[in-house]
Amino acid sequence: MGTLDSIRSNPEAVLFYSFFKTLVGQPVTVELKNDLAITGVLVSVDQFLNIKLDNIKVVDEERYPHMLAVKNCFIRGSVVRYVQLPAPSVDTALLQDAARRERQQPATGARK
Amino acid sequence: MSDQLRSLVDHPVFVYLTDGRTLVGQLMGYDQAANVILGKTHERIFSSTEGMKSVAIGVYVIRGETIALIGELDEELDDQADYDEMKVEPLDPVML
Numbered sequence: 001m002g003t004l005d006s007i008r009s010n011p012e013a014v015l016f017y018s019f020f021k022t023l024v025g026q027p028v029t030v031e032l033k034n035d036l037a038i039t040g041v042l043v044s045v046d047q048f049l050n051i052k053l054d055n056i057k058v059v060d061e062e063r064y065p066h067m068l069a070v071k072n073c074f075i076r077g078s079v080v081r082y083v084q085l086p087a088p089s090v091d092t093a094l095l096q097d098a099a100r101r102e103r104q105q106p107a108t109g110a111r112k
Numbered sequence: 113m114s115d116q117l118r119s120l121v122d123h124p125v126f127v128y129l130t131d132g133r134t135l136v137g138q139l140m141g142y143d144q145a146a147n148v149i150l151g152k153t154h155e156r157i158f159s160s161t162e163g164m165k166s167v168a169i170g171v172y173v174i175r176g177e178t179i180a181l182i183g184e185l186d187e188e189l190d191d192q193a194d195y196d197e198m199k200v201e202p203l204d205p206v207m208l
Contacts, residue, residue, distance in 0.1 A: 032180065034132075034204040044116055050146070052116050056183075065198055066134055066158060069190035070126050070183030074116050076146055079130065079180040079206045 015102050019095060020045040020083075029059065029084040030075055036064065040072070049077035117142045120184055125150070127174065128181040132205035134158070136185055137172070146176030156195075158202045164195035180206050 024042050030051055031037040037060070040053030054072045058064045120139045127135040127150060137153035150173075154166045 032206055033208065034180075034206040036204070046116055050116060063200070064203070065193075065200060066156070066203055067126065067128075067183060069186050069193055071186050071189070073126075073181050073183035074120070074146075075181050076176070076179055078177070078208065 014047075015098060016049060017045060017047055019098075020049065020051075023085060023089055026086055026089050028053070028086075029082075030080055031082040031084065032075070032079050033081045034079075038073070038075070043072070046077075049080065051075045051077065051080065051083070117146065117148075117182065120182065124185040124187060124190075126181075126183040126185045127179060128183070128203060129174070130178050130180050130206040130208060132203050134203060135169075135172070135174075136166075139182070140171075143176075146179055146182075148174045148176065148179065148182070150174060158198065158200050160199050160201050162199065164198045166195075 020042070024044060026042055027039065028042050028051075029037055029039045030053065036058070038053060038056050038058055040056035043052040043054050045051055052072070052074050056067075056071060056073055058067055061068070117139070121141065123139055125137065125139045127137070127148070129135070134156045135150060135153055136156060137150035140149040140151045142148045149171070151171050153169045153172045155169055157165045157167065159165075
């Protein structure tokens with residue numbers, strides 16, 4: 001099954017999915033690989049780190065009026081460069097720790 | 113994944129492709145890979161010298177790999193927008 005394969009080869013795949021799930025409801029800014037940045041409320045995320053945002057506002061609206069009639073959107077994970085988060089929402093020490101633990105001991109078990 | 117697009121089915125949507133093109137149409141279907149069927153598709157062509165042009169291209173099946181973003185088109189806001197006077201560069205392609 002595609003998901004399990006991606007977890008075995010990349011244990012962090014589930015970690016960041018779980019991490020983003022804790023941020024649902026928070027305002028975030030998603031920066032795409034072509035520099036376009038969109039701010040919105042995080043509605044949902046999936047295993048591919050596709051992101052759904054509500055109440056979106058394109059950063060630098062004057063340059064990008066193309067999307068003024070779009071208020072919520074689905075962004076494909078593969079085009080995301082950064083997701084900017086509100087600092088108080090992130091326990092960086094906890095995240096670092098979890099990432100380190102995932103590396104040493106993948107949650108779904110390493111291939112023998 | 114399926115839940116994320118399910119709410120947009122049968123709605124007018126704005127599709128932004130990785131080559132920079134912008135399409136609008138009615139979302140008719142999708143799958144796990146975000147491959148999409150778009151009905152009543154119009155390509156919106158922007159230019160910094162002339163207003164936006166809309167070209168009807170019918171029913172499209174779009175491969176998920178080439179989709180950067182799918183937005184729900186708010187028809188009220190879309191009607192209010194003055195696209196004839198919108199003189200902007202087309203959106204940039206996304207380098208993957």
